Structure formats: C-alpha cells, structure tokens
Amino acid sequence: xxxxxxxxxxxxxxxxxxxxxxxxxxxxxxxxxxxxxxxxxxxxxxxxxxxxxxxxxxxxxxxxxxxxxxxxxxxxxxxxxxxxxxxxxxxxxxxxxxxxxxxxxxxxxxxxxxxxxxxxxxxxxxxxxxxxxxxxxxxxxxxxxxxxxxxxxxxxxxxxxxxxxxxxxxxxxxxxxxxxxxxxxxxxxxxxxxxxxxxxxxxxxxxxxxxxxxxxxxxxxxxxxxxxxxxxxxxxxxxxxxxxxxxxxxxxxxxxxxxxxxx
Amino acid sequence: xxxxxxxxxxxxxxxxxxxxxxxxxxxxxxxxxxxxxxxxxxxxxxxxxxxxxxxxxxxxxxxxxxxxxxxxxxxxxxxxxxxxxxxxxxxxxxxxxxxxxxxxxxxxxxxxxxxxxxxxxxxxxxxxxxxxxxxxxxxxxxxxxxxxxxxxxxxxxxxxxxxxxxxxxxxxxxxxxxxxxxxxxxxxxxxxxxxxxxxxxxxxxxxxxxxxxxxxxxxxxxxxxxxxxxxxxxxxxxxxxxxxxxxxxxxxxxxxxxxxxxxxxxxxxxxxxxxxxxxxxxxxxxxxxxxxxxxxxxxxxxxxxxxxxxxxxxxxxxxxxxxxxxxxxxxxxxxxxxxxxxxxxxxxxxxxxxxxxxxxxxxxxxxxxxxxxxxxxxxxx
Amino acid sequence: xxxxxxxxxxxxxxxxxxxxxxxxxxxxxxxxxxxxxxxxxxxxxxxxxxxxxxxxxxxxxxxxxxxxxxxxxxxxxxxxxxxxxxxxxxxxxxxxxxxxxxxxxxxxxxxxxxxxxxxxxxxxxxxxxxxxxxxxxxxxxxxxxxxxxxxxxxxxxxxxxxxxxxxxxxxxxxxxxxxxxxxxxxxxxxxxxxxxxxxxxxxxxxxxxxxxxxxxxxxxxxxxxxxxxxxxxxxxxxxxxxxxxxxxxxxxxxxxxxxxxxxxxxxxxxxxxxxxxxxxxxxxxxxxxxxxxxxxxxxxxxxxxxxxxxxxxxxxxxxxxxxxxxxxxxxxxxxxxxxxxxxxxx
Numbered sequence: 001x002x003x004x005x006x007x008x009x010x011x012x013x014x015x016x017x018x019x020x021x022x023x024x025x026x027x028x029x030x031x032x033x034x035x036x037x038x039x040x041x042x043x044x045x046x047x048x049x050x051x052x053x054x055x056x057x058x059x060x061x062x063x064x065x066x067x068x069x070x071x072x073x074x075x076x077x078x079x080x081x082x083x084x085x086x087x088x089x090x091x092x093x094x095x096x097x098x099x100x101x102x103x104x105x106x107x108x109x110x111x112x113x114x115x116x117x118x119x120x121x122x123x124x125x126x127x128x129x130x131x132x133x134x135x136x137x138x139x140x141x142x143x144x145x146x147x148x149x150x151x152x153x154x155x156x157x158x159x160x161x162x163x164x165x166x167x168x169x170x171x172x173x174x175x176x177x178x179x180x181x182x183x184x185x186x187x188x189x190x191x192x193x194x195x196x197x198x199x200x201x202x203x204x205x206x207x208x209x210x211x212x213x214x215x216x217x218x219x220x221x222x223x224x225x226x227x228x229x230x231x232x233x234x235x236x237x238x239x240x241x242x243x244x245x246x247x248x249x250x251x252x253x254x255x256x257x258x259x260x261x262x263x
Numbered sequence: 264x265x266x267x268x269x270x271x272x273x274x275x276x277x278x279x280x281x282x283x284x285x286x287x288x289x290x291x292x293x294x295x296x297x298x299x300x301x302x303x304x305x306x307x308x309x310x311x312x313x314x315x316x317x318x319x320x321x322x323x324x325x326x327x328x329x330x331x332x333x334x335x336x337x338x339x340x341x342x343x344x345x346x347x348x349x350x351x352x353x354x355x356x357x358x359x360x361x362x363x364x365x366x367x368x369x370x371x372x373x374x375x376x377x378x379x380x381x382x383x384x385x386x387x388x389x390x391x392x393x394x395x396x397x398x399x400x401x402x403x404x405x406x407x408x409x410x411x412x413x414x415x416x417x418x419x420x421x422x423x424x425x426x427x428x429x430x431x432x433x434x435x436x437x438x439x440x441x442x443x444x445x446x447x448x449x450x451x452x453x454x455x456x457x458x459x460x461x462x463x464x465x466x467x468x469x470x471x472x473x474x475x476x477x478x479x480x481x482x483x484x485x486x487x488x489x490x491x492x493x494x495x496x497x498x499x500x501x502x503x504x505x506x507x508x509x510x511x512x513x514x515x516x517x518x519x520x521x522x523x524x525x526x527x528x529x530x531x532x533x534x535x536x537x538x539x540x541x542x543x544x545x546x547x548x549x550x551x552x553x554x555x556x557x558x559x560x561x562x563x564x565x566x567x568x569x570x571x572x573x574x575x576x577x578x579x580x581x582x583x584x585x586x587x588x589x590x591x592x593x594x595x596x597x598x599x600x601x602x603x604x605x606x607x608x609x610x611x612x613x614x615x616x617x618x619x620x621x622x623x624x625x626x627x628x629x630x631x632x633x634x635x636x637x638x639x640x641x642x643x644x
Numbered sequence: 645x646x647x648x649x650x651x652x653x654x655x656x657x658x659x660x661x662x663x664x665x666x667x668x669x670x671x672x673x674x675x676x677x678x679x680x681x682x683x684x685x686x687x688x689x690x691x692x693x694x695x696x697x698x699x700x701x702x703x704x705x706x707x708x709x710x711x712x713x714x715x716x717x718x719x720x721x722x723x724x725x726x727x728x729x730x731x732x733x734x735x736x737x738x739x740x741x742x743x744x745x746x747x748x749x750x751x752x753x754x755x756x757x758x759x760x761x762x763x764x765x766x767x768x769x770x771x772x773x774x775x776x777x778x779x780x781x782x783x784x785x786x787x788x789x790x791x792x793x794x795x796x797x798x799x800x801x802x803x804x805x806x807x808x809x810x811x812x813x814x815x816x817x818x819x820x821x822x823x824x825x826x827x828x829x830x831x832x833x834x835x836x837x838x839x840x841x842x843x844x845x846x847x848x849x850x851x852x853x854x855x856x857x858x859x860x861x862x863x864x865x866x867x868x869x870x871x872x873x874x875x876x877x878x879x880x881x882x883x884x885x886x887x888x889x890x891x892x893x894x895x896x897x898x899x900x901x902x903x904x905x906x907x908x909x910x911x912x913x914x915x916x917x918x919x920x921x922x923x924x925x926x927x928x929x930x931x932x933x934x935x936x937x938x939x940x941x942x943x944x945x946x947x948x949x950x951x952x953x954x955x956x957x958x959x960x961x962x963x964x965x966x967x968x969x970x971x972x973x974x975x976x977x978x979x980x981x982x983x984x985x986x987x988x989x990x
Contacts, residue, residue: 361962383684383961384960384961384962385684385961386961386962386963389833389836389837391962391963391964391965392837392842392844392845392963392965394684394961394962394963395711395844396683396684396685396707396711396712397684397685397961399685399703399706399707399711400684400685400686400687400703400707402703410830412830412831412833412834413761413772413773413776413834414834414837414838414845416772416773417773417844417845417847420847421706421710421711424706424710425702425703425706425707425710426702435830507828528826528828529826529827529828529829529832530825530826
C-alpha cells in the first residue's frame with residue numbers, strides 16, 4: 001500500500017520535523033500515535049502531498065509525487081484536523097461534495113442514494129437539510145467523515161477524527177470504520193491521541209517520537225511500560241481485558257511538578 | 264498541463280468564432296435603428312431646405328436653412344446665441360444643460376421672458392449625463408455645445424441618429440479669438456452674419472486697444488498671483504500657470520505670473536512659495552457675474568486676506584486684491600478681464616478707458632440681461 | 645417507478661432553488677420591459693410598443709432602440725457580470741467583503757482612463773473613446789497580473805491576496821490623484837464623467853463584447869461549479885477532495901479580472917452590486933454554486949435593471965448615475981435583509 005522512504009521535512013530550514021522517516025503502512029487499520037508535536041499531522045500532510053518533502057512516498061511501487069491532487073484524491077482521502085469552515089451548505093450537499101470528481105450538472109439517482117445511505121449509517125438523516133454553520137463541532141466532524149466515506153477511496157487518512165466526539169460516538173465511529181474495512185476493503189491511516197482506542201482497534205501501530213519512528217508493529221508488541229516512559233514520559237502499567245486487549249493506565253508523569261515548592 | 268493549454272486555446276478560438284458569427288447580426292441591428300433612419304430622412308427632404316456649415320471643430324454639418332428650435336449644453340453657449348439673435352433667441356432655445364449657476368440665470372431670464380421658466384431639464388453638470396432621450400423628444404433642429412470633449416462623442420452619435428446635428432463652438436480654445444469665431448459660426452447658422460461680424464468686431468477692437476499699448480514689452484512688470492475662488496481662509500485653491508487661459512490673460516496684459524508652467528498648469532501651491540513670491544496683485548477668479556451679491560464677494564476677498572501671512576503681502580497692504588468672474592476667461596466677455604487687468608497694472612496707459620463702461624456698452628448693445636443685473640469686478644475695500 | 649430515497653431528500657433542497665431562478669428571470673424580464681417604457685421623452689405605452697416593433701415615427705424608434713435599449717440591456721449584462729465576479733471573489737477568498745473590485749481593478753481602470761484623458765494621448769479623434777476603454781482595460785488586467793505574480797511567492801494565501809488588492813487600490817488611487825493634480829479643468833471634468841458608473845455611454849459593439857465575455861466566463865465557472873462549491877468548505881477540506889485550491893484561485897482571479905475589467909472599462913465603477921448581489925443570492929439560494937452562480941448573476945442583473953429605471957424617474961428631468969442609485973436603493977434593502985436573516989436564525 002503506501003510507504004515512505006527517508007522522509008525529511010521541516011517548516012523552517014535546518015529544523016526538521018520529520019527525520020529520515022521510513023514507514024510501511026501495510027495493515028488495514030494503521031494508527032499513528034505519539035506525543036504532541038512529534039510530527040504526526042505533518043506526516044499525514046506529506047503522505048497526501050500538501051507539503052513539499054524530501055525523500056519518497058510510494059503508492060505500491062509508484063512515486064506519489066508524480067500525481068496531481070485530483071489523481072491522488074481518487075486513491076486516497078485526507079481528512080484534516082479541525083472543522084470545516086462555516087458555510088451555508090446543507091449536510092446533504094456537503095456529503096454529496098465528496099463525489100466532486102464525478103459530479104456533473106445533473107446528479108444521478110445512484111449518487112443521491114449513496115449519500116442517503118451514508119447519512120443513514122452516520123445517523124445524520126434526520127438533520128439532512130441543516131446548514132453546516134448551524135451544527136455543533138461534533139456534528140460537523142460526523143459530516144466530514146460521512147463526506148470522506150462516500151468517496152470510497154482505497155485509503156482514508158484521518159487526522160484525529162475523534163476530536164469533539166463523546167465516548168459513545170468514538171466507539172461508534174470505529175465500529176463503522178471496522179465494517180467499512182470488512183465490506184469495502186478500504187484501508188485506513190489514522191492519527192490518534194488515545195492509546196486505548198488505538199490498541200483496541202488498530203492492526204498496526206506506528207509510534208512517532210521527535211520526527212523519528214520509535215516503534216512499529218501490532219499493538220501488543222508495541223505498547224509497553226518502557227515505551228510509555230520513553231515516548232510519553234509517564235509511569236504507567238498495562239492491564240488486559242477478557243479479550244486480551246492491552247490497556248494503558250498512566251499513573252504519574254516522569255517530570256516532577258513543583259508549582260509551589262517541594263512539599 | 265498540455266490539456267489545459269489546448270483547452271484555453273479552444274476557448275479563445277470559440278470567442279473568436281462567436282465574434283465573427285455575431286458581428287453581422289450587430290451591424291444589422293444598427294442598420295435597423297440608426298443608419299436606416301438617417302438614410303430615409305435624407306432622401307425625401309429637398310436639398311433646398313438644408314445647407315452645409317463647418318463648426319469650430321472642423322466638422323461639416325448638414326443643418327436646416329431655417330433653424331427653429333435649438334438645444335444648448337449650458338447658459339454660456341446660450342449667451343453667444345443671445346448676443347447674435349437678441350430676443351429671438353429666447354423663442355428658439357428649447358433646452359439648456361444644467362451647470363452650477365443654471366437656476367440663477369434661468370430665474371433672471373425668466374423674469375423678462377416667461378417662456379424660459381418652462382424649459383424642460385435635460386440634465387448635465389458634474390454628476391449627471393446629458394439626457395439624449397429628452398433632447399431628441401424636444402426635436403430641436405440642432406444641439407450646440409461650447410467645447411468639445413471625448414464625453415460628447417456618445418451623445419453626438421445618438422443625436423445624429425435622430426437627425427439632430429451637433430454644432431461645436433469651442434469657445435474656450437483661445438480666449439482672445441475663439442469667442443469671436445464662435446459668434447461668427449452662430450451668425451452663419453442663423454443667416455445674420457452682419458450682426459455677428461459687428462459683435463466680433465467690437466470684441467476685436469478691445470484687444471487691439473490693449474495690443475496697441477505694447478504691454479508685453481514693458482519693463483518692471485508687476486507680479487501677479489491668481490487663484491480660483493473656491494478656496495477658504497484655511498485652504499488654498501488652484502492657481503494657473505502662463506500656459507492656462509487665465510495665465511495667458513495676465514501675460515497679454517503685461518503682468519508677470521509668479522507661477523510658471525514647470526509647477527503644472529493648474530496646481531495648488533505651497534503657501535510659502537506665495538509668501539516669498541510677494542506678488543503686487545492678487546486676482547481671485549470666483550463666481551462673479553450675473554446675479555452676484557456684492558457683499559458676498561467682499562466677504563470672500565476678506566476671508567482670503569485672513570490667511571496666515573497674507574497681511575504682510577504687498578498686494579493686501581495696498582488693497583490690490585480683487586475678485587473677477589471665473590468663467591469669463593472662456594467666453595465672449597473675456598475682453599473685460601483683459602481690460603481690467605491692463606488698466607490695473609498700467610493705469611497711466613488707460614487713463615480715459617473705463618472697462619466697466621465698455622462692458623456696459625456691450626451688454627446694452629448685444630445682451631438681453633441688464634448690465635446692472637450683476638457685478639463684474641469687486642476690489643477689496 | 646419508485647422514487648429513490650436520496651432523490652426525494654435532494655429534491656426538497658433543490659426544487660426551491662429552481663423556483664427562485666424562474667422567479668428571478670421573470671422579474672428581470674418585467675424590469676427590462678418597464679425600463680424600456682420609462683424615459684424623459686414621455687412616450688405613451690402604445691407609442692413605445694409601436695416603436696419597439698418598428699411601426700412608428702423614426703424619432704420614437706431612435707429613442708427606444710438607440711437610447712433606451714442599450715441602457716436596458718447593458719444594465720442586465722453589467723449587473724450579471726458584477727454578480728458573477730463578486731460571487732466568485734467571495735468564494736475563492738472566503739471573505740464576505742470581497743467584490744469584483746477587491747483586487748484593485750476599478751482603481752486601475754480609473755487610472756488607465758485618466759492617463760488617456762488627462763495626458764491627452766490620442767491616435768486619432770475617432771479612436772479616442774476606444775483608447776480610453778482599452779487603456780482602462782489594460783491597466784485592470786495589469787493590476788490583476790501584478791497581484792498574481794506577487795501572490796505566487798506567498799502560496800496564494802487569501803489574506804495576502806486581499807492585502808495586495810488593497811495596496812494596489814491605494815497605489816492606483818494615488819497615481820490617479822496625481823494625474824488629477826496636473827489636469828486642466830476640461831480634462832478633469834471629462835475624467836470625472838468617465839469615472840462614475842454610467843450605462844448611457846455603452847454602445848452596441850461594447851454590449852456585444854460584454855455579452856460574449858460574460859457568456860464565456862459564466863460557462864467556464866459553471867463547469868467548475870462543484871469544485872467552487874467545495875472551495876467554500878475551506879482550503880484543506882477542498883484539498884482533501886482533490887481540488888488544487890491554489891490553481892483554482894489563480895484561474896478564478898484571471899477570469900474575474902477579465903470580466904470586471906470589461907465591465908469597468910465600458911460602464912465605469914458601479915459599486916455595491918458586486919458585494920451585495922452574491923449575499924442576497926446566498927441568502928435565498930444557498931451555497932451550491934450551480935445555483936449560486938446563476939442566482940448571483942440574476943440578482944445583480946435585476947438590481948441594476950431596477951436601479952436604471954429608478955435613475956430615470958427619481959429626480960424628474962435628470963438621469964441619476966446608476967452607481968448612486970444602487971447605493972441609495974440597495975443599502976437600506978440590504979440592511980433589512982441582514983436583520984431578517986440573522987433574526988431568523990435565533
């Protein structure tokens with residue numbers, strides 16, 4: 001699927017954010033985790049080619065920098081962090097826009113039905129004609145996800161899609177993603193903050209630290225006490241549930257916080 | 264990239280094709296409206312009732328032999344017609360374009376010639392275009408404008424379609440010659456060349472009088488500063504160089520303009536420049552003329568003298584600051600400011616000449632309005 | 645046949661917009677006819693109808709065909725051009741204050757005209773008017789291309805584009821003021837006449853050119869209407885949909901520049917319509933560009949057509965410049981619309 005070779009990128013000269021990063025996203029559901037400012041979002045932007053990086057990004061064995069946005073958009077969908085801008089488009093129209101590459105003046109019934117189905121899946125049907133600028137942050141996120149899903153690309157790249165979603169919605173979202181992987185054969189690369197959500201759903205976890213790959217592999221191989229300490233700077237322990245899924249319980253920061261002097 | 268380029272090419276090509284295809288349609292359209300009209304009108308009319316004249320712009324126009332109704336762009340143009348035709352002009356003029364003093368002058372004419380009160384508005388002035396439709400609906404035999412400008416082209420074209428020729432007088436081109444030329448054109452239009460020649464001769468003789476004194480060759484010429492009369496106590500208005508109409512008058516009457524054309528022909532100057540120049544005479548060209556209030560004029564001059572530093576100017580100390588009608592530099596009354604300046608600068612050469620008397624004579628002989636209806640020249644008291 | 649569930653929902657959203665378009669077209673036709681029937685010549689209804697169909701005195705035909713018709717048609721064309729230009733500038737800059745003049749096009753056009761009028765540049769008297777329009781057009785295009793080149797360096801950032809536009813306006817205003825400074829009275833008057841927006845000076849050839857440019861640009865925008873709609877979601881959202889936002893911005897700027905430059909060089913600067921028409925269109929028709937583009941054009945055309953009629957009737961005997969009328973009639977109406985709209989949301 002998609003992989004990078006010696007990827008280097010910096011927003012300013014001589015201050016690289018990504019340092020010779022070589023990652024192979026070969027699983028169905030790849031999750032990138034890591035502390036703040038480790039280069040997770042930057043990596044996604046490089047994968048989609050918004051930023052001018054050095055090194056190579058390959059789609060199977062094809063150099064991605066040779067494709068333009070329209071061609072890339074057919075292979076993969078990139079769902080950036082943050083909300084869409086306020087617009088008076090309705091939810092229905094916004095989701096329909098996911099099909100922008102294949103839309104013409106007359107919208108076909110098939111296309112409209114696809115929108116209907118996605119709205120149905122995402123439970124957005126009752127508010128289909130609400131305008132985007134009248135929605136809450138969580139609803140906006142659902143609309144963007146719906147817009148991405150309707151495109152049925154081979155790969156969906158999501159930057160912290162669970163922001164603004166409550167716990168139930170987060171779990172629902174990943175159930176949806178799982179089903180999509182199963183039925184539509186779409187692969188995912190998702191940046192997440194929540195390690196526990198990652199371990200529950202990911203097939204492969206990539207841990208980034210300071211622009212470099214710290215570790216990469218199946219959740220149980222990766223998640224351990226040493227990683228928590230090295231990457232996140234926390235003391236913690238691991239717990240397993242009845243499904244043998246590993247959970248992290250963070251207990252204290254490595255750094256001592258002494259705001260008002262030592263007690 | 265390549266496909267983009269060919270797409271652009273395709274678009275350009277199609278624009279071109281459209282233009283070629285639609286061009287005949289548009290010309291048919293104009294045929295329907297304009298040219299056909301002109302053609303139809305021309306053929307049935309016998310050539311005895313029209314004749315050709317050449318206006319000041321050099322255009323040859325076909326006009327009616329007996330001109331009944333005329334429309335003019337402003338009262339200044341009407342004044343030329345009035346001087347040539349006298350009271351008859353009041354019956355012939357069916358519309359006058361709006362200018363700053365439109366209502367004032369209309370009111371004064373209206374007192375003696377009630378038909379003037381009913382003149383319809385055809386627009387005009389700074390903020391509204393002349394209404395071609397209104398002029399056409401009035402059906403004048405011709406439309407007359409004081410001076411040509413590119414803006415007139417559109418109007419002239421529309422009127423031409425309705426068979427209304429536009430006579431351009433170019434009154435303002437050369438202050439000491441163009442008005443006489445305009446008068447002669449109007450005389451020819453109405454078949455009263457003798458009267459027109461008489462008026463032009465009257466004006467010419469005033470310039471001959473001034474030229475006979477060889478003022479331009481004088482030594483120790485008095486220095487002069489001119490300013491447009493829309494300034495205030497605090498703000499200077501524009502002054503003119505010797506290349507402008509007012510500047511030429513000063514030169515011709517033996518004055519020395521303290522502003523030369525290197526500063527521009529129509530500029531607001533720095534007050535320091537004026538104060539250090541310390542002119543002998545200051546001339547304010549403001550709204551003086553028909554219907555002016557004497558006290559308002561004095562007030563305007565006084566406000567100028569209250570400017571910072573002006574009390575030290577020789578011109579102000581000696582009360583050599585006066586107000587004269589702006590606009591006269593571009594009409595047939597231009598001989599008057601010439602005479603006033605010449606006599607002011609060189610009183611010994613013009614002992615027995617009274618500019619105001621000469622102007623009164625002109626008014627009594629050739630104009631319908633009374634000389635007493637206005638003030639022409641106000642000196643600081 | 646069973647209606648598909650998606651289509652059922654979608655037609656709820658779209659059908660209203662179709663009615664709006666039909667309504668606007670009818671309104672424009674009516675205002676166009678009224679515009680033809682109103683004028684200082686005081687022709688009666690029957691006289692005007694006869695004049696339109698050629699069965700009348702030549703004078704009446706000239707009045708209707710050579711004077712009223714060009715104004716009535718150009719009001720619609722210029723209005724549509726401003727509506728389209730404003731709509732797309734607001735779209736690609738994601739800024740409700742944007743207008744066709746945002747990138748300094750009207751100031752540049754004024755300067756171009758002033759240059760010819762005041763410096764008395766002339767090939768032959770016959771070409772003077774063409775030269776003025778041509779110079780105005782060239783300088784508008786020049787201004788856009790300067791912004792174009794400058795913005796390249798800043799990655800077509802929206803904020804930078806707007807700032808350059810402001811800078812360009814100030815620059816050309818300053819240059820024009822300088823020209824006015826050295827101008828003599830008559831030329832100054834000529835220039836002032838040129839610079840205020842006025843439809844009476846447009847001739848048939850110019851109408852034809854404007855019409856072609858309008859149709860071509862409209863078609864190009866229309867073909868891109870889904871992409872333009874996607875741009876309203878924001879730069880990154882549009883990017884992720886596979887739209888090259890920078891390229892989009894580039895082409896839209898060029899096309900709006902050509903369209904606005906054409907209308908400005910023929911009709912002068914007519915403010916307000918370019919900002920307000922797209923707003924009204926958005927309020928009544930939503931953001932979908934397939935409709936927004938057309939509705940903006942139609943609202944602009946209607947506004948200018950009505951304004952043109954008002955200009956002939958508000959002050960009897962005087963034709964008010966159309967720019968003045970659009971502001972006088974339009975601004976209170978616009979404020980009312982904003983209040984209605986915001987009030988309805990709460």
